[in-house]
Amino acid sequence: MKPVTNSSHPTIRDVARHAGVSPGTVSRVLNNSPLVKETTRQRVWEVIESLNYTPNLIARRLSLGKSLRIAVIVPFFTRPAEVERLRGVVNHLAHTQYDLVIHNIETPEQRATDLAQIPYREWVDGVLVISLPPEEEFLPRLKTAEVPIVFVDVHHPELRDFDLVNGDDVRGGYLAARHLIDLGHRRIGFIGDLPDHPLGFTSSRDRFEGFRNALAEANIPYDSNYHAESVHGQYLAQMLAEKMLTLPSPPTAIFAASDTQAMGVLTAARHLRIPVPEHLSIIGFDDIQVAEYLGLTTIRQNLYASGKAGVELLLERMIDPKIERRVVEIPNELIIRSTTFPPNS
Amino acid sequence: MKPVTNSSHPTIRDVARHAGVSPGTVSRVLNNSPLVKETTRQRVWEVIESLNYTPNLIARRLSLGKSLRIAVIVPFFTRPAEVERLRGVVNHLAHTQYDLVIHNIETPEQRATDLAQIPYREWVDGVLVISLPPEEEFLPRLKTAEVPIVFVDVHHPELRDFDLVNGDDVRGGYLAARHLIDLGHRRIGFIGDLPDHPLGFTSSRDRFEGFRNALAEANIPYDSNYHAESVHGQYLAQMLAEKMLTLPSPPTAIFAASDTQAMGVLTAARHLRIPVPEHLSIIGFDDIQVAEYLGLTTIRQNLYASGKAGVELLLERMIDPKIERRVVEIPNELIIRSTTFPPNS
DNA sequence: ATGAAAGCGCTAACAG
DNA sequence: CTGTTAGCGCTTTCAT
Numbered sequence: 001m002k003p004v005t006n007s008s009h010p011t012i013r014d015v016a017r018h019a020g021v022s023p024g025t026v027s028r029v030l031n032n033s034p035l036v037k038e039t040t041r042q043r044v045w046e047v048i049e050s051l052n053y054t055p056n057l058i059a060r061r062l063s064l065g066k067s068l069r070i071a072v073i074v075p076f077f078t079r080p081a082e083v084e085r086l087r088g089v090v091n092h093l094a095h096t097q098y099d100l101v102i103h104n105i106e107t108p109e110q111r112a113t114d115l116a117q118i119p120y121r122e123w124v125d126g127v128l129v130i131s132l133p134p135e136e137e138f139l140p141r142l143k144t145a146e147v148p149i150v151f152v153d154v155h156h157p158e159l160r161d162f163d164l165v166n167g168d169d170v171r172g173g174y175l176a177a178r179h180l181i182d183l184g185h186r187r188i189g190f191i192g193d194l195p196d197h198p199l200g201f202t203s204s205r206d207r208f209e210g211f212r213n214a215l216a217e218a219n220i221p222y223d224s225n226y227h228a229e230s231v232h233g234q235y236l237a238q239m240l241a242e243k244m245l246t247l248p249s250p251p252t253a254i255f256a257a258s259d260t261q262a263m264g265v266l267t268a269a270r271h272l273r274i275p276v277p278e279h280l281s282i283i284g285f286d287d288i289q290v291a292e293y294l295g296l297t298t299i300r301q302n303l304y305a306s307g308k309a310g311v312e313l314l315l316e317r318m319i320d321p322k323i324e325r326r327v328v329e330i331p332n333e334l335i336i337r338s339t340t341f342p343p344n345s
Numbered sequence: 346m347k348p349v350t351n352s353s354h355p356t357i358r359d360v361a362r363h364a365g366v367s368p369g370t371v372s373r374v375l376n377n378s379p380l381v382k383e384t385t386r387q388r389v390w391e392v393i394e395s396l397n398y399t400p401n402l403i404a405r406r407l408s409l410g411k412s413l414r415i416a417v418i419v420p421f422f423t424r425p426a427e428v429e430r431l432r433g434v435v436n437h438l439a440h441t442q443y444d445l446v447i448h449n450i451e452t453p454e455q456r457a458t459d460l461a462q463i464p465y466r467e468w469v470d471g472v473l474v475i476s477l478p479p480e481e482e483f484l485p486r487l488k489t490a491e492v493p494i495v496f497v498d499v500h501h502p503e504l505r506d507f508d509l510v511n512g513d514d515v516r517g518g519y520l521a522a523r524h525l526i527d528l529g530h531r532r533i534g535f536i537g538d539l540p541d542h543p544l545g546f547t548s549s550r551d552r553f554e555g556f557r558n559a560l561a562e563a564n565i566p567y568d569s570n571y572h573a574e575s576v577h578g579q580y581l582a583q584m585l586a587e588k589m590l591t592l593p594s595p596p597t598a599i600f601a602a603s604d605t606q607a608m609g610v611l612t613a614a615r616h617l618r619i620p621v622p623e624h625l626s627i628i629g630f631d632d633i634q635v636a637e638y639l640g641l642t643t644i645r646q647n648l649y650a651s652g653k654a655g656v657e658l659l660l661e662r663m664i665d666p667k668i669e670r671r672v673v674e675i676p677n678e679l680i681i682r683s684t685t686f687p688p689n690s
Numbered sequence: 691a692t693g694a695a696a697g698c699g700c701t702a703a704c705a706g
Numbered sequence: 707c708t709g710t711t712a713g714c715g716c717t718t719t720c721a722t
Contacts, residue, residue, distance in 0.1 A: 011715055022693045027717055037691055058412055058468055059715030061403045062698050069444075078432045080425075087423045090449050099414075101444050104435050123402055234638065263638055290635045293579065293608055356699055367709045372701055382707060404699030407714050 010053045019047040030055060067123045069099040070314060073114055074130040075199055077104045080288040081303055085130055085152065088307025096315065098125070105132060108198050115142070126314045129154060130307075133200040148317040152310040155202050163313040164327045165306050169203045172299040172332040173210025176255045176283045179297070179334055181218045184342045185253040185281060188215065189226040189244050191237050191265060192257030204229070204257040207285060211255055226251050237264030238271075245272055245280070252343040253281035259288045259298055266294065266339070277341035287335055295338035306330045355398045364392040375400060412468040414444040415659060418459055419475040420544055422449045425633040426648055430475055430497065433652025441660065443470070450477060453543050460487070471659045474499060475652075478545040493662040497655040500547050508658040509672045510651050514548045517644040517677040518555025521600045521628045524642070524679055526563045529687045530598040530626060533560065534571040534589050536582050536610060537602030549574070549602040552630060556600055571596050582609030583616075590617055590625070597688040598626035604633045604643055611639065611684070622686035632680055640683035651675045 012030075016023045021040060028036050029044040047053075061068050072089055074082055086102075093100050101124065103114045115129070115138050127149045133156045134142055142149060143161060152165040180188050190211055193204035212222060225247055228240035237256060244251060245268060256262035262284030266276065274280045284291060287300035309328045317323060357375075361368040366385060373381050374389040381389075392398075406413050417434055419427050431447075438445050446469065448459045460474070460483050472494045478501045479487055487494060488506060497510040525533050535556055538549035557567060570592055573585035582601060589596060590613060601607035607629030611621065619625045629636060632645035654673045662668060 012717095013715080023716080024694075024718075025692060028692085031717080035691060040691075056407075056468060056715050058403060058406045059698090060717080062401075062407050062700090062714090063716040063718085065698065067403055077435070078428045083423050083428050087449070090422070090447060094449065099444075099446050102435060102447065104432070104439065267638070290638075293612070293635075357701095358699080368700080369702080369710075370708055373708085376701080380707060385707080401699050404714090405701080407698090407716090408700040408702085410714065 009056070010051045012053075012055065015044065015047050015051060015053050018051065019044045067125050068097055069101055069124045070126040070128060070311070070318075071101045071103060071124040072128040072130060073103045073105060073111075073132060075105045075111075075132050075201075077102065081286050081301070082131065084288075084303035085307035085310075088304040088309075089128065089311050092308045092311045098315075105199070108135075111135070111199060112138070126150070126318045128152060128310050128314055130310070131201065131203075133202065134158075135200075148314060148321060150310050150314040150317070152306055153203075155206065161325065163317060163325055165309045165313065165330065166327070167301045167306065167330045167332055169206035170210040170213070172285060172301070173207035173255070173257075174214045175210070175332060175334045176207070176285065176299050177211040177214035179336070179340065180253045180255065180281060180283060181214060181220070183253075183281065183340060185251075186220055186343075187223075187226065187249065187251040187253070188220070189228070189241075189251035189254040190257070191228050191240050191244070191254060191261055193232045194229045197232075204232075207255075207257045232258070232260070234260050234264040234267070237261035238268045239264075241265040241268035242272060245269065245274060252279070253283070253340070256282065256284050259284035259286045259291045259296060262296055262298065262339075263290070263294070266296070277339050279344050281340040281343070283340055291335075292337070297337045297340040298335050300333045300335045302330050302333075354401070355396045357398075357400065360389065360392050360396060360398050363396065364389045412470050413442055414446055414469045415471040415473060415656070415663075416446045416448060416469040417473040417475060418448045418450060418456075418477060420450045420456075420477050420546075422447065426631050426646070427476065429633075429648035430652035430655075433649040433654075434473065434656050437653045437656045443660075450544070453480075456480070456544060457483070471495070471663045473497060473655050473659055475655070476546065476548075478547060479503075480545070493659060493666060495655050495659040495662070497651055498548075500551065506670065508662060508670055510654045510658065510675065511672070512646045512651065512675045512677055514551035515555040515558070517630060517646070518552035518557075518600070518602075519559045520555070520677060520679045521552070521630065521644050522556040522559035524681070524685065525598045525600065525626060525628060526559060526565070528598075528626065528685060530596075531565055531688075532568075532571065532594065532596040532598070533565070534573070534586075534596035534599040535602070536573050536585050536589070536599060536606055538577045539574050542577075549577075552600075552602045577603070577605070579605050579609040579612070582606035583613045584609075586610040586613035587617060590614065590619060597624070598628070598685070601627065601629050604629035604631045604636045604641060607641055607643065607684075608635070608639065611641070622684050624689050626685040626688070628685055636680075637682070642682045642685040643680050645678045645680045647675050647678075 012023045012026050015026045026044055029041050077086060105111045115134055126147055129151045131153045133154050139158050150163045151159055190208055192208055195205050228244055230236040230240055241264060254265050256265050262282055265282050269276050269280050276282055284296050284298040287298045291298050313326060357368045357371050360371045371389055374386050422431060450456045460479055471492055474496045476498045478499050484503050495508045496504055535553055537553055540550050573589055575581040575585055586609060599610050601610050607627055610627050614621050614625050621627055629641050629643040632643045636643050658671060
């Protein structure tokens with residue numbers, strides 16, 4: 001064959017020839033084997049540098065039987081929250097010999113093919129799944145996968161055997177509601193995602209659960225008028241909020257399951273000329289970048305840390321698959337800014 | 346050797362044995378070679394499926410002498426604008442057999458090592474450089490690189506030989522200033538990045554150039570009081586704006602070289618209780634996602650399209666390195682929202 | 691301490 | 707149409 005090989009690159013054999021040693025020795029030098037005479041090592045290194053030789057990673061991978069790659073499977077990776085997690089992943093991985101392959105998932109079909117095939121077809125050494133609950137039918141395959149898999153920000157009862165990195169959405173929702181209740185609010189609305197998201201996201205549902213817990217604890221009865229859900233998005237949240245705020249007895253505070261949706265609520269208030277926070281308190285979730293600009297009170301998740309923790313767990317497990325299973329919890333934090341205030345009526 | 350090979354994977358030889366053919370034939374089947382009998386093809390496919398065989402890409406790469414990977418070198422990839430470009434890249438690449446390796450650059454040192462080494466050490470088949478002007482000393486290496494390199498959003502006089510995808514920042518700046526001038530503004534401020542950015546970004550400078558052109562064309566003299574620069578960032582832009590707006594004769598409009606900086610200007614106006622747009626018009630650049638929420642008038646760059654165009658050029662050149670050099674221009678567009686208005690005085 | 695040689699899984703030239 | 711074979715560049719036993 002005549003491979004379209006990257007042309008003029010010297011190979012390990014060239015180095016060996018120039019240094020008057022065997023390829024094996026050069027390999028040993030490259031891998032810092034202790035069993036090579038100091039003078040030889042020197043000579044080899046000199047040749048390596050004069051030839052500007054760099055090992056071919058692909059050959060190395062094949063020979064080692066390792067791909068030196070990890071895959072990250074992430075939905076809508078341009079969303080602010082996912083990007084921040086990814087940054088944690090990318091930056092941490094930059095110090096290692098591992099490559100990152102990003103699989104962006106935007107439909108259930110994509111998830112199906114990627115989750116099912118990646119561990120096999122792509123020959124990766126590890127997989128990081130972010131924010132993406134697996135479908136039931138793939139669970140068995142995942143459990144018997146030959147490569148380690150770590151889940152970040154996915155809550156699923158069947159993941160008891162995997163390393164996990166999670167924020168506590170239930171607790172986050174509780175913190176948000178608690179804050180409003182402590183301020184004196186009793187009529188509190190919730191705006192979140194539909195519970196049956198095609199990709200099965202659970203965060204909105206869990207945040208709502210925490211929210212309800214806090215209300216129950218404060219003996220505030222659940223009122224379905226104060227509960228609205230739609231497909232994720234700022235504009236739809238705005239519609240829901242406008243409806244809720246024109247109720248005969250509107251809420252004095254609204255908890256949005258994400259900052260994006262909180263922005264929709266802010267717009268609704270502006271349209272209806274309801275002063276925030278004087279007549280309406282608003283709290284979001286995530287603490288995405290604009291939240292600070294908007295002065296939005298919110299629940300912060302340390303997204304960068306969660307991405308970083310995910311790779312760390314994965315790399316450790318790749319080194320030793322038998323270590324005990326770990327669950328890392330990334331704590332949420334209430335960030336009080338200027339959209340929450342005691343109720344006015 | 347005893348490679349930690351991905352354990353139980355069948356190889357091409359297993360398939361061959363089970364199908365009673367040679368590995369070569371299996372390879373031909375896999376690669377859709379026309380020179381294989383239909384019945385054989387069928388039989389081989391059956392075995393492939395029953396064995397759940399999938400080819401080892403690493404071996405394939407080594408044998409082909411191609412890495413089937415492309416590298417993208419991008420600064421601060423979490424910035425909204427870069428993310429959007431990346432999405433164009435990732436989504437377009439998902440349909441191909443190529444992997445993406447992301448190199449996030451945040452310092453000149455990182456750029457130096459990555460730009461210099463990637464084409465060699467990493468064995469990639471192509472490189473996409475986003476928003477990152479090369480340092481002079483690396484230009485020769487880039488020009489003689491063995492792999493195709495495409496630059497997206499980098500303006501540099503020495504890039505005459507490369508495929509390029511660019512927005513026209515000068516024209517964008519012109520459009521922005523022109524819009525303000527057409528509204529009747531004469532005292533127009535500019536807030537942008539420092540011209541000597543360590544990574545050599547040129548966009549702010551070019552936008553300013555277009556801005557000045559428009560002013561000159563309208564016979565508005567340049568006033569250095571209305572010109573302020575600092576390190577990129579919302580808060581610093583806010584400081585500059587506050588200073589500019591408390592001048593004895595403050596500008597009636599401000600052009601910020603990015604939406605992020607425009608947000609700083611908005612904050613400054615709010616602090617100083619200057620009504621926008623009645624007493625102060627503000628126009629930004631980029632049309633990042635929040636711009637719409639804020640009602641910010643801005644210059645839109647079609648970022649997704651630029652990322653996509655970048656990979657397309659790259660893939661085409663990888664197929665045929667001898668095609669004529671191309672320059673794709675992604676047009677800017679003035680998006681008028683509610684932060685610009687005729688001057689009030 | 692070093693060389694020789696086999697092998698990772700695949701492709702492609704060559705022969706038939 | 708198909709089998710055989712060499713080889714991609716590297717690592718790692720096994721000898722010496």
